[in-house]
Amino acid sequence: MAKIIVVTSGKGGVGKTTSSAAIGTGLALKGYKTAIIDFDIGLRNLDLIMGCERRVVYDFVNVINGEANLNQALIKDKRVEKLFILPASQTRDKDALTREGVERVLNELKDKFDFIICDSPAGIEAGAMMALYFADEAIVTTNPEVSSVRDSDRILGILQSKSKRAEDGLEPVKEHLLLTRYNPSRVAAGEMLSVEDVQEILAIDLLGVIPESTAVLNASNSGQPVVLDGESDAGQAYNDAINRLLGEIVDFRFLNVEKKGILKRIFGG
Amino acid sequence: MSEQTFELKGNLFTLSVLHLFSVDITQLRKELDEKISQAPKFFIGAPIVINLAKLHDTNVDFATLKQTLIDLQLNPVGICNGTEQQNEAAKAVKLSVLNYSKDNAKPVQPKQNNTEVVEVEKEVYLPPQIVQTTVRSGQQIYAKNRDLIVLGAVSHGAEVIADGNIHIYGTLRGRAIAGAQGYDEAAIYCQRLEAELVSINGSYWISDSLQGELWGKAAQVKQKNDSLEITALVKG
Ligand SMILES: Nc1ncnc2c1ncn2[C@@H]1O[C@H](COP(=O)(O)OP(=O)(O)O)[C@@H](O)[C@H]1O
Numbered sequence: 001m002a003k004i005i006v007v008t009s010g011k012g013g014v015g016k017t018t019s020s021a022a023i024g025t026g027l028a029l030k031g032y033k034t035a036i037i038d039f040d041i042g043l044r045n046l047d048l049i050m051g052c053e054r055r056v057v058y059d060f061v062n063v064i065n066g067e068a069n070l071n072q073a074l075i076k077d078k079r080v081e082k083l084f085i086l087p088a089s090q091t092r093d094k095d096a097l098t099r100e101g102v103e104r105v106l107n108e109l110k111d112k113f114d115f116i117i118c119d120s121p122a123g124i125e126a127g128a129m130m131a132l133y134f135a136d137e138a139i140v141t142t143n144p145e146v147s148s149v150r151d152s153d154r155i156l157g158i159l160q161s162k163s164k165r166a167e168d169g170l171e172p173v174k175e176h177l178l179l180t181r182y183n184p185s186r187v188a189a190g191e192m193l194s195v196e197d198v199q200e201i202l203a204i205d206l207l208g209v210i211p212e213s214t215a216v217l218n219a220s221n222s223g224q225p226v227v228l229d230g231e232s233d234a235g236q237a238y239n240d241a242i243n244r245l246l247g248e249i250v251d252f253r254f255l256n257v258e259k260k261g262i263l264k265r266i267f268g269g
Numbered sequence: 270m271s272e273q274t275f276e277l278k279g280n281l282f283t284l285s286v287l288h289l290f291s292v293d294i295t296q297l298r299k300e301l302d303e304k305i306s307q308a309p310k311f312f313i314g315a316p317i318v319i320n321l322a323k324l325h326d327t328n329v330d331f332a333t334l335k336q337t338l339i340d341l342q343l344n345p346v347g348i349c350n351g352t353e354q355q356n357e358a359a360k361a362v363k364l365s366v367l368n369y370s371k372d373n374a375k376p377v378q379p380k381q382n383n384t385e386v387v388e389v390e391k392e393v394y395l396p397p398q399i400v401q402t403t404v405r406s407g408q409q410i411y412a413k414n415r416d417l418i419v420l421g422a423v424s425h426g427a428e429v430i431a432d433g434n435i436h437i438y439g440t441l442r443g444r445a446i447a448g449a450q451g452y453d454e455a456a457i458y459c460q461r462l463e464a465e466l467v468s469i470n471g472s473y474w475i476s477d478s479l480q481g482e483l484w485g486k487a488a489q490v491k492q493k494n495d496s497l498e499i500t501a502l503v504k505g
């Protein structure tokens with residue numbers, strides 16, 4: 001039975017889709033059969049970041065409406081065995097998702113997969129509620145700034161009260177904090193909240209800290225999830241986060257301003 | 270299946286209550302204006318209930334009163350504790366007549382006959398309402414007729430209300446309203462005071478007024494002389 005994990009935030013542009021792609025790909029690389037679902041109906045970002053936009057024929061909404069079956073709509077990744085993407089529709093609006101429809105698709109996927117990653121749209125409206133409703137775990141993606149932390153706090157309240165687990169009185173949704181776009185030098189300058197500041201306010205387990213990195217932009221421009229770039233700081237930080245998600249204890253990296261080595265100082269870097 | 274266009278549900282809201290001590294509306298306008306200028310954000314558009322308890326059966330010019338409050342960018346919604354006459358006059362200018370439990374206590378009637386009636390009052394203990402987690406932004410908790418204990422924090426944008434005391438073992442960043450039904454000995458206790466608003470029995474302070482010595486410290490908030498008093502939680 002698959003675990004359903006929602007990647008959510010409240011605020012837009014914090015790195016949900018980047019993180020969904022990286023974590024989903026990382027789990028599949030470790031041998032877990034993984035599906036990433038794009039819940040951001042109308043925008044369709046995930047397929048671009050995964051580099052499979054030209055292979056989209058049917059989408060999530062088609063499956064919900066019974067116009068295609070799951071096997072037709074799931075796109076198998078060409079690089080990583082066991083990785084599948086269910087793209088969003090670009091032509092429909094957010095109301096195209098019904099709770100019954102989403103539940104049916106998730107139930108069908110659950111039997112065949114180990115992990116289902118739900119890439120949530122921003123906001124706290126219908127689309128975001130749909131993405132988190134059936135979740136077993138939530139990766140609350142947060143940037144180290146006040147407005148993003150507030151929105152994450154709001155989402156945590158919704159997970160506690162409006163998710164299926166909450167409504168059914170089951171064990172609560174397991175909450176993880178993923179701090180993204182972390183810029184240690186701006187934190188040191190007092191322009192951004194520190195890891196400790198954010199943890200103090202949100203008070204949930206820290207899954208990972210992803211540094212602000214040019215590797216992310218390069219990765220999304222070339223349609224390669226950033227974990228595939230094992231040399232990059234962001235790729236490594238995502239990999240650490242995935243190991244923690246799987247229960248390992250991993251030290252945190254990339255939290256402090258890197259001191260430039262003597263060679264870098266001479267030659268620039 | 271036809272979609273319903275609405276649903277009617279009861280709910281609890283916190284409203285500011287204007288306790289009117291005089292019918293001098295000119296004076297009221299002056300004093301209110303001053304008060305509002307201290308925290309305009311808090312007041313603009315705020316729904317206001319006018320408590321007439323202290324006016325006994327004086328005639329009130331509700332039309333002018335209402336307009337005055339509107340001019341000050343408040344939103345008068347109703348009155349409470351009026352006499353029958355006052356209630357009728359208020360209704361005539363579309364102010365609702367609200368029930369307010371406090372101050373409503375009827376004077377005890379003298380016994381009609383000589384038979385001795387022994388009334389045994391059953392002591393009812395209402396255990397506190399306990400919240401095991403952090404109260405998150407957008408959430409509201411109301412502990413009716415009892416104390417509220419929050420083991421986590423109260424986030425910015427969250428609101429905790431109790432008719433009794435409020436104990437917060439984490440940081441209070443949002444709003445806390447104790448003694449909501451008029452219990453003036455209610456207190457708010459918190460491990461760390463960084464509140465947006467604290468209120469006890471209708472007296473409130475917003476964050477600006479709280480940022481003194483005990484900001485960020487363990488503190489208790491009580492009502493004193495119709496205002497608030499903040500003291501350290503741990504006596505050294
Ligand atoms: N760690 C990072 N470093 C630099 N840029 C990032 C990082 N994470 C995300 N971004 C950039 O931020 C933007 C928003 O990311 P995206 O994943 O689409 O956010 P969301 O899905 O939350 O709206 C994108 O341009 C992305 O490349």
Ligand SMILES: [Mg+2]
Nearest residue numbers: 016017040045
């Ligand atoms: Mg996105």
